[in-house]
Amino acid sequence: MPVYSEKVMEHFMNPRNVGEIENPDGVGEVGNPVCGDMMTFYIKVKDDKLEDVKFKTFGCGAAIAVSSMVSEMAKGKTLEEAMKITPRAVADELKGLPKQKFHCSNLGAQALNKAIRDYLDKKKGGGKK
Amino acid sequence: MRKVYLDNAATTPLLPEVREAMLPFLGEDFGNPSCLHSWGDTAREAMEDARDQVAQLIGADTEETIFTGSGTESNNFAVKGLALAQQNKGKHVVVSAIEHFSVLHSARTLEKWGFELSLVPVDRYGMVDPDDVRKNLRKDTVLVSIMHANGEVGTIESTKEIAKVTKEKGVVFHTDAVATAGTIPIDVKELGVDALSLAGNQFYGPKGVGVLWVRKGVRIMPFLDGGVQEGGRRAGTENIPAIVGLGKAAELARINMASRIKHLTQLRNRLLTELPNKIEHVVVTGHPRNRLPGHASFCVEFIEGEAMLMLLNSEGVAVTSGSACTSRALKASHVLIAMGISHELAQGSLLFSFGLDNTSEDIDYVLEVLTRVVDRLRQMSPLYAKFIKTGKGGK
Numbered sequence: 001m002p003v004y005s006e007k008v009m010e011h012f013m014n015p016r017n018v019g020e021i022e023n024p025d026g027v028g029e030v031g032n033p034v035c036g037d038m039m040t041f042y043i044k045v046k047d048d049k050l051e052d053v054k055f056k057t058f059g060c061g062a063a064i065a066v067s068s069m070v071s072e073m074a075k076g077k078t079l080e081e082a083m084k085i086t087p088r089a090v091a092d093e094l095k096g097l098p099k100q101k102f103h104c105s106n107l108g109a110q111a112l113n114k115a116i117r118d119y120l121d122k123k124k125g126g127g128k129k
Numbered sequence: 130m131r132k133v134y135l136d137n138a139a140t141t142p143l144l145p146e147v148r149e150a151m152l153p154f155l156g157e158d159f160g161n162p163s164c165l166h167s168w169g170d171t172a173r174e175a176m177e178d179a180r181d182q183v184a185q186l187i188g189a190d191t192e193e194t195i196f197t198g199s200g201t202e203s204n205n206f207a208v209k210g211l212a213l214a215q216q217n218k219g220k221h222v223v224v225s226a227i228e229h230f231s232v233l234h235s236a237r238t239l240e241k242w243g244f245e246l247s248l249v250p251v252d253r254y255g256m257v258d259p260d261d262v263r264k265n266l267r268k269d270t271v272l273v274s275i276m277h278a279n280g281e282v283g284t285i286e287s288t289k290e291i292a293k294v295t296k297e298k299g300v301v302f303h304t305d306a307v308a309t310a311g312t313i314p315i316d317v318k319e320l321g322v323d324a325l326s327l328a329g330n331q332f333y334g335p336k337g338v339g340v341l342w343v344r345k346g347v348r349i350m351p352f353l354d355g356g357v358q359e360g361g362r363r364a365g366t367e368n369i370p371a372i373v374g375l376g377k378a379a380e381l382a383r384i385n386m387a388s389r390i391k392h393l394t395q396l397r398n399r400l401l402t403e404l405p406n407k408i409e410h411v412v413v414t415g416h417p418r419n420r421l422p423g424h425a426s427f428c429v430e431f432i433e434g435e436a437m438l439m440l441l442n443s444e445g446v447a448v449t450s451g452s453a454c455t456s457r458a459l460k461a462s463h464v465l466i467a468m469g470i471s472h473e474l475a476q477g478s479l480l481f482s483f484g485l486d487n488t489s490e491d492i493d494y495v496l497e498v499l500t501r502v503v504d505r506l507r508q509m510s511p512l513y514a515k516f517i518k519t520g521k522g523g524k
Contacts, residue, residue: 012439018509033473033512036433036453040511056511060435060454100459
């Protein structure tokens, strides 16, 4: 087993907000199965706030824990606040990630960002990605 | 919680008889076998008994058997030492694409030292075609190193047929038998190889000891310089407790091999049949029949190996995976990729390697636990969701 922090293990064993949102306001997909990790984030927006955040993740223990943590950190935040969540902040909340896994597994913030941008683009451009 | 160890390809436990045999050499019989007094004599005699036991296991002559510090050392020694000893004849070596890193990376090092390297491909079962070996041989080829069996997918190679090819061309042939020695019958004369590596911790002996057998008359450059231990081919005070343990393990393996094979094959066959029946979208990797007795390997679609390992571990089940995330290098198993398995599918690789203590109840438990684990991770997987929606992406 890789040496994961207790917090990572806890989120991996009991991930929050797993699933999809029906008719989401935004979707963000990052990674690819070749590099080992892939995350899809779904968001529901109300009054400029993330009313709901859900995810599906293909990947290692760290990738699943990261997704869970990002969803928890983002929920209830304004879009502006949520877009400021960085991979470093996620890793810190998780009490650290193994060094070699920091980049490949830590895609959650990026996926969330992409979902928010998807929402903003749709709002602007009438449904186009 | 039930504990089920199914990672015997990584290492086997030490048999109680082996430990018993080792204990005196961790205690009062501490002598150095190079010394000319009674302490030295005791150690030397024990070491030579062990050498006999190992030689008998593989049908070798006693004096051709060199003790090393591990299977990895044996492979490094063989690949580099056999090539370097013949470099005046040529500087080309041939290895298969699915070799253990201790062979593959040694061959890469030879490249840095001015040798040329050819990699022989494998088919989708991980089999090397002896004809492909033939095609890669050149006038300046001095060494072929192709494993006897692959520890990751269990496939047993056509070593005898490959040896015929190398013999015809007069090229030295080394085989990494770490996965097979002590597990399936080996007779070096019958196999026709010139050098063979094995390791003690693969058949209920201790870690930290291996053997390189080199046929008499085949030259090898010493790897460790120093004293004249091991006929001057491997310097350093011998690890006597481990060597004695290896000898005992070799003796027990030889005596009990048939019954062990029967037991392990039954367990392995059950898992190979029942797992893909119980869980959808699971493919067997490696050769369906030509495989190591206790070895069952699979790829589970739509999910990743490390996550499976962690959840299995939380339920007491120990297995291993060739997924990128489980490797330090974060690369999918080169073995699976060489077999033409996609990176995506390779991420879901799982390897179960049975041992003497495993029972049919262990398989019941593993099937039950794994069904839950796979289901749980698939519910989380965007790839599985896509597959369910579109029917695309399955194998």
